[in-house]
Amino acid sequence: MPINDNWLTVQEAAKESGYHPESIRELIRQKKIKARKFSIVYQVDRESLLAFVRSAQTKGEKRGRKPKK
Numbered sequence: 001m002p003i004n005d006n007w008l009t010v011q012e013a014a015k016e017s018g019y020h021p022e023s024i025r026e027l028i029r030q031k032k033i034k035a036r037k038f039s040i041v042y043q044v045d046r047e048s049l050l051a052f053v054r055s056a057q058t059k060g061e062k063r064g065r066k067p068k069k
Contacts, residue, residue: 006046007036013044017053027052 010028014021024044028035034048 007043010042
């Protein structure tokens with residue numbers, strides 16, 4: 001359990017959202033979710049993550065590999 005409920009580790013964010021941890025890191029790099037970095041560890045803002053997940057669901061975006069064209 002995180003010390004501060006507003007910030008999650010990448011692993012906790014992945015578990016809560018259903019995304020793979022590497023996908024969470026990619027969202028951080030793309031600045032699609034808010035995060036802060038302490039040394040080599042990222043912490044993800046819970047509200048930012050939940051807002052992104054809700055937005056992706058309403059747009060109908062699917063997680064996982066994209067179909068080949």
